Amino acid sequence: xxxxxxxxxxxxxxxxxxxxxKINTLKDKRAKSSVKISTVTFVVLFGFMLQIRSFNRLEHWxxxxxxxxxxxxxxxxxxxxxIRRVLxxxxxxxxxxLNNSIIKTSTKNKVFRKGTIDGLKVVAIDxxxxxxxxxxxxxxxxxxxxxxxxxxxxxxxxICASVGSxxxxxxxxxxxxxxxxxxxxxxEKSQQASV
Numbered sequence: 001x002x003x004x005x006x007x008x009x010x011x012x013x014x015x016x017x018x019x020x021x022k023i024n025t026l027k028d029k030r031a032k033s034s035v036k037i038s039t040v041t042f043v044v045l046f047g048f049m050l051q052i053r054s055f056n057r058l059e060h061w062x063x064x065x066x067x068x069x070x071x072x073x074x075x076x077x078x079x080x081x082x083i084r085r086v087l088x089x090x091x092x093x094x095x096x097x098l099n100n101s102i103i104k105t106s107t108k109n110k111v112f113r114k115g116t117i118d119g120l121k122v123v124a125i126d127x128x129x130x131x132x133x134x135x136x137x138x139x140x141x142x143x144x145x146x147x148x149x150x151x152x153x154x155x156x157x158x159i160c161a162s163v164g165s166x167x168x169x170x171x172x173x174x175x176x177x178x179x180x181x182x183x184x185x186x187x188e189k190s191q192q193a194s195v
Contacts, residue, residue: 017101023045028091029089035086039071055084099170106167116165126159129154132153134152142178159172
């Protein structure tokens with residue numbers, strides 16, 4: 001992807017979808033940080049746009065200074081540990097609002113007026129594993145025990161996205177939760193219904 005095309009794409013996203021303004025409204029649960037959440041969000045978004053396949057590759061690009069030309073001058077470039085920390089404390093409600101805004105704008109602008117495949121609007125629903133570790137875990141982690149007895153902690157998500165012609169919009173996403181969390185939520189709902 002050449003630089004002029006990338007610049008045009010960023011200008012388009014800012015003009016049509018007001019992406020810059022929306023990214024500035026995102027929040028995380030950290031008390032203070034020298035790196036703005038908007039910078040971290042932009043770097044991760046930029047990584048997705050360039051189809052960087054791993055955080056290791058993203059870290060390599062950060063060290064090489066590949067993001068300096070696309071970020072405002074004097075912006076502190078985050079390290080990969082900071083990006084991981086921010087993403088683990090991210091406020092997902094703001095991200096959902098951003099996604100809903102993109103879908104509304106796409107609908108208003110009739111992006112899919114001819115459909116995505118042969119005049120039809122086609123979506124796919126699929127699951128994806130987002131994180132897996134034998135050391136790190138949280139209350140929302142799913143678990144599996146391998147044959148060797150080692151417990152693996154992971155997160156899974158079910159995503160609904162448009163397929164066929166561009167753009168491929170994510171229409172919805174839901175995290176899978178551990179059985180214990182689901183049982184607690186079901187119990188709370190039944191208690192609320194009985195009141």
